[in-house]
Amino acid sequence: MPHRTAFFISDGTGITAETFAKAILAQFEIDPKRVRMPFIDSPDKAWQAVRQINHAAEVDGKRPLVFTTVVNMEVLAVLRAECKGMLIDMFGTFISPLEEELGMKSNHRVGRFSDVSKSQEYHDRIEAINFTLDHDDGQTNEDLEKSDVILVGVSRSGKTPTSLYLAMQFGLKASNYPLIPEDFERRTLPPALVPFKKKLFGLTIDPARLSEIRNERRPNSRYASLENCRYEVAEAEAMMRRAGIRTLSTTTKSIEEIATIIRQDLNLQ
Amino acid sequence: MPHRTAFFISDGTGITAETFAKAILAQFEIDPKRVRMPFIDSPDKAWQAVRQINHAAEVDGKRPLVFTTVVNMEVLAVLRAECKGMLIDMFGTFISPLEEELGMKSNHRVGRFSDVSKSQEYHDRIEAINFTLDHDDGQTNEDLEKSDVILVGVSRSGKTPTSLYLAMQFGLKASNYPLIPEDFERRTLPPALVPFKKKLFGLTIDPARLSEIRNERRPNSRYASLENCRYEVAEAEAMMRRAGIRTLSTTTKSIEEIATIIRQDLNLQ
Structure with missing residues (x-):
């Protein structure tokens, strides 16, 4: 089986992203190389992450799996536009429908531990x-x-x-x-x-x-x-x-x- | 603000569902009543969960938020067909696209700790x-x-x-x-x-x-x-x-x- 890389990207600790990704990956008979990228909280760091992801894509010859819980919109925009991985956006996917259901905007706050x-x-x-x-x-x-x-x-x-x-x-x-x-x-x-x-x-x-x-x-x-x-x-x-x-x-x-x-x-x- | 109930439903411990739901809910200025339902691993238990969810829907006059990490397809089918909550299916949502990407079926195994x-x-x-x-x-x-x-x-x-x-x-x-x-x-x-x-x-x-x-x-x-x-x-x-x-x-x-x-x-x- 060809090699795959899984990235866990977060603007916080990435612990939620990793817990989630572990549970999802346990559903498949694969054992990808795991790369943790916590504290990706600026477009600059997003670009660095993109470089790593796209490098892995080239080396592996397979799209990396990119599990993300990023809430910073600028960071997410860079990942969405530039990364050559499969983006598994566990927050973004649910935030929009929830905003509609709740009739309010989300606050895009990072993590639960700011203070x-x-x-x-x-x-x-x-x-x-x-x-x-x-x-x-x-x-x-x-x-x-x-x-x-x-x-x-x-x-x-x-x-x-x-x-x-x-x-x-x-x-x-x-x-x-x-x-x-x-x-x-x-x-x-x-x-x-x-x-x-x-x-x-x-x-x-x-x-x-x-x-x-x-x-x-x-x-x-x-x-x-x-x-x-x-x-x-x-x-x-x-x-x-x-x-x-x-x-x-x-x-x-x-x-x-x-x-x-x-x-x-x-x-x- | 009218009252809302959030359910965390899993066929395992529900800890992933709860961690995930906490992180998502932290994005909104709401504080719903939280109901944990671990070990929902049979259609029978799914029906019991549905009853509670639909009851909350009636009492609250608002769709409950139903965060689920259920992987058992029969259980998920009952929830999908019968529950009057907003189903936030964190596994199901990503499993199908991943099956396609990886070219393999998922094993629908519950939790990481079976043995x-x-x-x-x-x-x-x-x-x-x-x-x-x-x-x-x-x-x-x-x-x-x-x-x-x-x-x-x-x-x-x-x-x-x-x-x-x-x-x-x-x-x-x-x-x-x-x-x-x-x-x-x-x-x-x-x-x-x-x-x-x-x-x-x-x-x-x-x-x-x-x-x-x-x-x-x-x-x-x-x-x-x-x-x-x-x-x-x-x-x-x-x-x-x-x-x-x-x-x-x-x-x-x-x-x-x-x-x-x-x-x-x-x-x-």
């Missing part, structure tokens, strides 16, 4: 990240009541990356708390969690997969042994069932999927 | 998150050479959230290391960092903004005082300049912007 130090939403998101880090792995019970959600589960069931994703992507304060052998012997939830039952969400995992993951961290340890993983998972599942906590198996799920299910289930918007 | 426990890319990303957490705030010098980037700067200059974003979004191993008064007295970089000068990236911040941020954590402390913030920032900037480390001011920048600039600057792909 972060003054944005309450951004401030809250950073706060959520800090809160989540402070409350990782049951480090502290202080302010636990301020959590939007408290994840529980055995060590390495996916609590930490999921908590961080909930904070980073959705601005949620996500604590997480390990279930450990002492809890299983006592056969009750860690006492600090009891007042917050409605905020608890349990993660579980297939013992064989858990053993694999733990073996990467501590090879050939009792901690990572299949036998111990089976014991811990069975105990943790039984405990969560007794306590009436919703649980989800993370075995084949991405942190995006786990986080989306938690958010939907606990109705966190 | 995460077997995906090397996903595994590496989780590893990067774990590495980044282990190397937060100079906690350990072990494996420091495996870092893709090492962020340095004074306490609360934005190192931790930026590191986590680099790991979470781009799968980069991002360590971070604080510059502290002892370093300023010694007037040299922390010795552990010296071998990795090429991986260092400095974050700096306006002292007044730093004082604000620190005051949220430790009100009225010497640590948060404007005088101390001025001293630390001046010393850190001088040290990074002497060491020839690239630096960026985070004062008005989002973690997305900071991460994108670092990635571009250090040529981390």
Whole structure:
């Protein structure tokens, strides 16, 4: 298959363009060379981008795919007129029909982050990240009541990356708390969690997969042994069932999927 | 202004749909009610979505905006035929022209994460998150050479959230290391960092903004005082300049912007 190049062009960070392009490209059995071009925010930079795109067109002998979220009209005009790629204009395509539907002009503002130090939403998101880090792995019970959600589960069931994703992507304060052998012997939830039952969400995992993951961290340890993983998972599942906590198996799920299910289930918007 | 509802509909997590819709909606001075509908992956669920959309259309007296990344053709057919919203079909719109350009059919596969426990890319990303957490705030010098980037700067200059974003979004191993008064007295970089000068990236911040941020954590402390913030920032900037480390001011920048600039600057792909 002849080589192709895909460009991701934005007048901002290009993260939306890249996320979008990844999702679209996953629909095809191709693996193009990827070139990221963030901060293309002047006609001058647009011309530089055009030069690269047209060079790739010549070298590849195939039209490059040019995914763009540019909103600056001057920049877009240069790309439209001059680039020899296939322009996949994810904003422009929808902006005109939306202007008509909404009966208003768009503002052509770049990105969502022009003034972060003054944005309450951004401030809250950073706060959520800090809160989540402070409350990782049951480090502290202080302010636990301020959590939007408290994840529980055995060590390495996916609590930490999921908590961080909930904070980073959705601005949620996500604590997480390990279930450990002492809890299983006592056969009750860690006492600090009891007042917050409605905020608890349990993660579980297939013992064989858990053993694999733990073996990467501590090879050939009792901690990572299949036998111990089976014991811990069975105990943790039984405990969560007794306590009436919703649980989800993370075995084949991405942190995006786990986080989306938690958010939907606990109705966190 | 009459009320409007925006729906984000996906057969996967809907995170791409939501990211995209947020970026598009930021172009207009409207603030619609937002309804997320992930995992709409069967005609049955599509019908349920249609009912909600058409209900909103009636209540609002305005067509809802329906942002969708659905790739399942049966689901899409129901939405197209039955929903009384304005369908903003970010995948379908581009898939047909791309099929033509590429000379192949798309696979209509949902999401990128169908088999995460077997995906090397996903595994590496989780590893990067774990590495980044282990190397937060100079906690350990072990494996420091495996870092893709090492962020340095004074306490609360934005190192931790930026590191986590680099790991979470781009799968980069991002360590971070604080510059502290002892370093300023010694007037040299922390010795552990010296071998990795090429991986260092400095974050700096306006002292007044730093004082604000620190005051949220430790009100009225010497640590948060404007005088101390001025001293630390001046010393850190001088040290990074002497060491020839690239630096960026985070004062008005989002973690997305900071991460994108670092990635571009250090040529981390």
